[in-house]
Amino acid sequence: MDGEGYGAWRSITAPDAVSLVFGFPYPESFPNEELVAAARAVFDEEGDVALQYTGGEYAGALADVVAEHARDRGVDCDPGDVVLTNGSTRAIDAVCRTFLEPGDGVFAEAPTFMGALNLFRGYDAAVTGLPTDADGLDVGALETELAARRAAGRPAPKLLYTIPTFQNPTGATMPLERRRRLLELAAEYDFVVLEDDAYGALRYDGDPVPPLKALDEEGRVVRVGTFSKTIAPGVRTGWVVAEGEIREQVERMNPGGTNTFTRGVLARYCREGHFERNVEAFRGEYERRRDRMLDALDAHMPPEATWTDPDGGFFVWVTLPEGLDSAALLPEAAEEGVLYLPGEHFYPDGGDERGERGLRLSFSYAAPDEIDRGIEGLARACQRVLDAR
């Protein structure tokens, strides 16, 4: 949710409704005990420096942990390529500060993460939303847009922001071929690709696809990530992976803010093996919730509705039957006991009919039985409106 804006939907309160609104991890996922134990161990071993400005060896080791995780995903990364940040919003912000001047062009999937759209707006960037389909960013449409701009003498974007794996809000994953083509276009038109991989570790089905950064031979991809979905949002620790000059610039755009307490605790937590063990457990729980949601959608939604079929991550994107409006439907849905995020918020420009008919459901937070109850409520709300026509 962090930075997901302040739309009118915030004014709708329905305390007993099932919330499918936010990309919150489920409460039982929080590794409270392991973090307390990790804090104790860090203080036992390096109590004289753990809380100092510099931090101790554990705090220093967190960049190694992030680099290891990146290498596990196929990214050629060493700790010197990692800039740790206070969460991934801060990571995206540092990248924006590095590259964007007012009026610069930013391309992004439409729909995309609201928090990133808010940041781009804050830099007075000119955001262009690119179409997406079941395979994520439509790279053919990107190519057409780039060529049209070149033909018209208009500049290419500075930055293309993408969530290529288990996208927020659609759940879609870009296949390898599209990724390669995207990087070719980035080289041809000379723009930076900002890869947001907040969900990439949470795959429930299918074969892994290499991150864009793993395919990047030119140092043109800047990768951001976070522990918010794999440890907990409250530890508010993210990172940028980039090389050389770009890495230096991002570092300069991220002054201060080094929470050595949190860094040390997280590094110890990871070194103890809790990270892998817990992520494995999270995958099982999220898969179960996703399946419950997809089954319930199948069982209850009107036949004209469609939805995505994510292999991982937190979200399903629903397209309502023609003529239904997800923002207008929300009060009805709340009455029927469910809350979600209307699609218009995920588009730089509201998204017209796609935004109107679209909505995001999060399966990460609610318990499986609640998910059933929520989807039943959503289906009833749709039916009420359809019946009234």
Added chain:
Amino acid sequence: MDGEGYGAWRSITAPDAVSLVFGFPYPESFPNEELVAAARAVFDEEGDVALQYTGGEYAGALADVVAEHARDRGVDCDPGDVVLTNGSTRAIDAVCRTFLEPGDGVFAEAPTFMGALNLFRGYDAAVTGLPTDADGLDVGALETELAARRAAGRPAPKLLYTIPTFQNPTGATMPLERRRRLLELAAEYDFVVLEDDAYGALRYDGDPVPPLKALDEEGRVVRVGTFSKTIAPGVRTGWVVAEGEIREQVERMNPGGTNTFTRGVLARYCREGHFERNVEAFRGEYERRRDRMLDALDAHMPPEATWTDPDGGFFVWVTLPEGLDSAALLPEAAEEGVLYLPGEHFYPDGGDERGERGLRLSFSYAAPDEIDRGIEGLARACQRVLDAR
């Protein structure tokens, strides 16, 4: 130290030398046990939300704690006036982002905190250093400068940055009359006063002087603070106190980054009374160290050297005998077993003779016996150079 730049002094390594370089708290000050206990208590009481994006009641209560502390210092502050940040460098950064456009004027004490100078430079601000004396910022000189600018048709600064209490690096504190006059000038010339009060809670002698924010009737003072000196640097938690529109803007310039884990732990720590108890203990320890340093300076330094006499904070500013250069002296000092920060780094423009002859000593970190040893080494280094002339 956070953000204190990358001067040539960094290349000097003297592992056995006493470091009087950084404003580090002494290692025994770190409340490791209390923080682990606070983490355990937070998780016991609200384990289902403590690590969520939103955090629990403890995380939410940290703004109340900060507002209480501000009220204890005479500032009319409620929790809605507080923007929590990841440390005070981030707090200053958020204020810069709110007010500064490239080329805007910033006034600051000269010498002042290097980290702030680095931030101002990052915003391409035109920084003007104002003279200081034993009573801190020379408000008469400020008035002269403002009047001269007006007469020349040049704009007043957007922002005046000051550390009015136990200044970094001089240790000086502005008396009440100067504070009032500064605020009158701010009103007359229409600029914002950025009050950095990192050290204000650490007074060892004399009567409290109200913070600038306590004297601010126009909402013209933006106050920043930090727990780095009163809990520990590693918890990396600071804040901005401001009202109304300014507060809203600062909040927007501080996206994401909410470490609910740390916030919850700190709020619990404070609610348990550890904050007051520990700050009381810190004051005793820092006073002892300050006294050792002043006594050692009296006992050993050449008669032409002078130094400040701080009532609180972490620092003493030494002015070397005429003809000595603090940067040139550093290698000799390292040989004699002591390290410090040469004065030139604290000036926007190097500071000419004031920067050359000045140096900052921190008494916060080294043990009292080490402080003796360090000052003896500094005195020997000075004497070597004086003898060689």
